[in-house]
Amino acid sequence: MxxxxxxxxxxxxxxxxxxPRGGRFDSALGLIMLLLLxxxxxxxxxxxxxxxxxxxxxxxxVAVVLQALPFLVLGVLLSALIAVFVPPSFFARALPRRPxxxxxxxxxxxxxxxxxxxxSVPVAGALVRRGVTPAAALAFLLxxxxxxxxxxxxxxxxxxxxxxxxxxxxxxxxxxxxxxGWLWQRLGRADWLRPPARPSxxxxxxxxxxxxxxxxxxxHAGGFLVVGAMAAATLKAVVPASWLRGAADDPVVSVLALAxxxxxLSICSEADAFVAASLSQFPLTARLAFLVVGPMIDxxxxxxxxxxxxxxxxxxxxxxxxxxxxxxxxxxxxxxx
Amino acid sequence: MNRKAQAIVLFLxxxxxxxxxxxxxYLRYVKAGxxxxxxxxxxxxxxxxxxxxxxERRPRDxxxxxxxxxxxxxxxxWLLVLPLFALxxxxxxxxxxxxxxxxxxxxxxxxxxxxxxxGDPLPLNVADYAGRAVYxxxxxxxxxxVEITGFVALDGHGAPYLVRMALNCCAADAQPVKIGLTxxxxxxxxxxxxxxxxxxxxxxxxxxxxxxxxIPYLEVSRSRPVPAPRDPYDESWNG
Numbered sequence: 001m002x003x004x005x006x007x008x009x010x011x012x013x014x015x016x017x018x019x020p021r022g023g024r025f026d027s028a029l030g031l032i033m034l035l036l037l038x039x040x041x042x043x044x045x046x047x048x049x050x051x052x053x054x055x056x057x058x059x060x061x062v063a064v065v066l067q068a069l070p071f072l073v074l075g076v077l078l079s080a081l082i083a084v085f086v087p088p089s090f091f092a093r094a095l096p097r098r099p100x101x102x103x104x105x106x107x108x109x110x111x112x113x114x115x116x117x118x119x120s121v122p123v124a125g126a127l128v129r130r131g132v133t134p135a136a137a138l139a140f141l142l143x144x145x146x147x148x149x150x151x152x153x154x155x156x157x158x159x160x161x162x163x164x165x166x167x168x169x170x171x172x173x174x175x176x177x178x179x180x181g182w183l184w185q186r187l188g189r190a191d192w193l194r195p196p197a198r199p200s201x202x203x204x205x206x207x208x209x210x211x212x213x214x215x216x217x218x219x220h221a222g223g224f225l226v227v228g229a230m231a232a233a234t235l236k237a238v239v240p241a242s243w244l245r246g247a248a249d250d251p252v253v254s255v256l257a258l259a260x261x262x263x264x265l266s267i268c269s270e271a272d273a274f275v276a277a278s279l280s281q282f283p284l285t286a287r288l289a290f291l292v293v294g295p296m297i298d299x300x301x302x303x304x305x306x307x308x309x310x311x312x313x314x315x316x317x318x319x320x321x322x323x324x325x326x327x328x329x330x331x332x333x334x335x336x337x
Numbered sequence: 338m339n340r341k342a343q344a345i346v347l348f349l350x351x352x353x354x355x356x357x358x359x360x361x362x363y364l365r366y367v368k369a370g371x372x373x374x375x376x377x378x379x380x381x382x383x384x385x386x387x388x389x390x391x392x393e394r395r396p397r398d399x400x401x402x403x404x405x406x407x408x409x410x411x412x413x414x415w416l417l418v419l420p421l422f423a424l425x426x427x428x429x430x431x432x433x434x435x436x437x438x439x440x441x442x443x444x445x446x447x448x449x450x451x452x453x454x455x456g457d458p459l460p461l462n463v464a465d466y467a468g469r470a471v472y473x474x475x476x477x478x479x480x481x482x483v484e485i486t487g488f489v490a491l492d493g494h495g496a497p498y499l500v501r502m503a504l505n506c507c508a509a510d511a512q513p514v515k516i517g518l519t520x521x522x523x524x525x526x527x528x529x530x531x532x533x534x535x536x537x538x539x540x541x542x543x544x545x546x547x548x549x550x551x552i553p554y555l556e557v558s559r560s561r562p563v564p565a566p567r568d569p570y571d572e573s574w575n576g
Contacts, residue, residue: 027339045426052434055435056432059365060432060508066357066367207388220413223414226416236509274505
C-alpha cells in the first residue's frame, strides 16, 4: 500500500490536466477496430501476400515466433516468481559483500535461471532495485541467457558431433560476463545507470503482482521478439546464402561476420545454437562467437537495455560487451575447439 | 496499449497458439517435439489475459488504479498482432520449392550405410537415398527398386527435382535435400505438389548451382501424386 504513494502525486497531477478517458486514444477500441478491419480485408491481404518470397518470409517469421514463445513464457513466469515470491533481502544475504567477489558468484548464479535474454533484462533490473551491486547484476544479466541448463542442452542437441562446443560456450560466456562485471566496477559511474523505473506491483496482493509481472514481461519482450523474428525472416528470405559464403573462408573475417550476424538476427538464446549449427560452412570458432555474442548483445537486447537502464548506459555497455565477447570467443575457440 | 487491449492481445495469441498446437498447423513451422511446450505457453497466455481482466474488475483505491493506467506498455507491444494475423488469417504454408531452389542442398555424409531391409519397392526417405547414392556410390542401392516421397521443385530450366526439407528446430533452420528426376517423368509437373516416385539408382549426378553440393539422380519408372504428409519436414536429424 505504501509503495504507490510516491508514484501517486505525479500520476494524479497529470490526470488533473486532462481526463485520459476522454482525450487520449483508447488502445482497446483501436485494437478491436484494427482486428475487424483485417478480418474484413483478409481476401486482398491474402492475395497481396501470395508471392513465393512473401510466403516464405511469413513462414520463417511465424516459425521463429512460435518456436521462441514457449521459452519466453517460461522465462517470464520464472522472473515473475522471483520478483514476487523471493524477498528482497534474500539477494543481499546470498551475495558476498565485496563486489569483486559478488561478480563471479552472480555470474555463476546465472546458470540457475532457465530463461532467455528477454527475461534476464527485467530480472537484472529488479536485482539492481533490490540493492544488488550493479557490477554483479550485470554479470548475471550477461551470463544467465548463455549458460543455463536449457541453453546448454539445446547447444548439445544442435552440435551432436562436437560436445566441446558446449564447454566452450559455457567458459567463454562466463568469462565475458565476469570481465564485464569487473570492468563496470572499475570504470562504471553511477550516473550512467538510470535507476530502473518499473511500475510497482506491490500493494495488489501476490496473485495480482505475479500476473501483472507476467503480462508486463510478455507484452514488453514479446514485442521485441517480433522485431527479431522479422529481422531473421528478412535475412533468410532475401539475403542469398552466397553473401555469407564469401566471409566463411577467412578465419578473422568469419568470426567478425558471425558476431555481427548474431547482433542483427537477435535470435533467442534457446534457439541460436540450431541456427549456428546450420551455418556449417563457417569454422567452429566463428560459430562460437555467434553463440557468445548473441545472448549478450543484439538489436532487441540493446533496445531493452535502453528501456531498462537508460540510453547513457546502453551506449557504453553494448559496444564494450561486443568487443570483449568477440575477443574472448576467439581466444577460447583457439584453445578448446 | 492499455490493460484491456493487452488482455485482448494475450488472449488471442494464446488461442492462436493452442489452435496451432491442437491441429497439425504447428508442424508447418516448428518440430513435432515442441508441441507440449506450445500448448503450455498457450494456456499461460490465456491465464494471464483472464487474470488481467479479473484484477481490473476488482475495485481498488484510486491511487492504485491511476498508477496502473498511467503505465502503458511501449508501442513495440503492438507488433504482437502481426504473428496473430499471420497465424490465424494467412497460415503460411510449410517451406516449399521457392526456398528449396534458393538454398543449396544440405546433404551430409551419413554415419554409415546399414543394410537395407527387404521389400520391393523399398520405401526410403530423400536424405537416405541421396546419402547412399552420393557417398556410397549407390552400392547398397544396386538392383533395388526404391519408393521415395517428396515435393516437386523446378530449376530455372524446368528440370524437376524431388525435395524434402530437413529441420532441426524450426523452419528458420530448415534446409533442402534434393534428388534430380530422370526417366519416365510425368509430362506436366507443378512445383510444390507432393509426388511418390518408384525408380532405380543411376550413377548420373549434378552439382547444385546454389552452394555446389552434390545432387544424385533417380531413374523414375512410376510416379503418382500423393497428399502432403502430416509433417512436411524430415525430422530424422533430430534423432
